[in-house]
Amino acid sequence: MDNPGSSDPRLDGDSERARSEAALAAVGDETRLRILQALHRARDTNRHPDVRPVPFTELRKRVGMQDGSQFNYHLKQLVGPFVQRTEDGYVLRRAGERIVTAVLAGEYADAVVYDAEPVPTPCAICGGDVVLDYNVEPFLDYLVVRCTNCEGVVSAPGRPPGMLSLTDAMPPVGMQTRDPVETYLATFSFIGNQFRTIVDGICPHCSGRLTAEPRVCEDHDPGDGTVCERCGTIFFVWYHHRCDVCGFSAMIFLDRHFVVHPTVAAFYHDHGYDPFGPEWLRVAAETIASQTVVTEDPFELEVHLAIDDDALTVTLDGNGDVLAVA
Ligand SMILES: [Zn+2]
Ligand SMILES: [Zn+2]
Ligand SMILES: [Zn+2]
Structure with missing residues (x-):
């Protein structure tokens, strides 16, 4: 794009x-x-x-x-x-x-606080119990989903252990009118739309143009665990999107950029995956067989996806746009 x-x-x-x-x-x-x-x-x-x-x-x-x-x-x-x-x-x-x-x-801000509310989806990494935090220090206004059993997908100082995602919460009204599990489920729809907008290069806050930049972990190595010590995540590649108008900025996992492509979406649908549902993390945890930076300038990334005996190769550019699917 x-x-x-x-x-x-x-x-x-x-x-x-x-x-x-x-x-x-x-x-x-x-x-x-x-x-x-x-x-x-x-x-x-x-x-x-x-x-x-x-x-x-x-x-x-x-x-x-x-x-x-x-x-x-x-x-x-x-x-x-x-x-x-x-x-x-x-x-x-x-x-x-x-x-x-x-x-x-x-008027609704700060009215709702969730501290370790259980949610019905097991952890995509370890199958452990998952909980939800909202309006808990230091991430006021954010929704934190975390596993109570493993190290999660992002590990960094100051972040709670087992973090599976840290996203914008819905506006406070959305939280006030739902119970924690309803909030958790509604957030996938709400955030899913934001992801689509961001991946299309449109700022979800002001509709200005976003510029994207790939962030690649040079020596990505999760060792015996799942999280790489160097980048602190399970993801080898992220894209950093920034709005030149309002300053909005977001780090988006690699997989969010290709799951919106129709061929890739069909591939996941055929194998029972819902990349925008509560089990969205299974895409990254179970189906990315390899990821290779083919050229640095211009940036080109090749990702091999595999589910059972089926495979798909996706090529992305420096904006995170899909160049080819084969
Ligand atoms: Zn876990
Ligand atoms: Zn790394
Ligand atoms: Zn903006």
């Missing part, structure tokens, strides 16, 4: 930041936030799009302000990036909606 990085002048970091700062100042006021919330509540959610223009007087009443000129002053600060003025009234724009939903989501 083509991923030439950020050369679009509209995505220039300084002007983007200046716009964001001006935007935050515009909504850093209780009345303005109440206006956005009133417009959000006034949407007609039975329709697509759910836009329903709210006339000036109705909006003022919904916000509960007597002083028309005061109200008008605050409303004016929002018109533009957050609120659209139409002939029939005022409409919430996408940027305004994001602020309202962020405030709603923030």
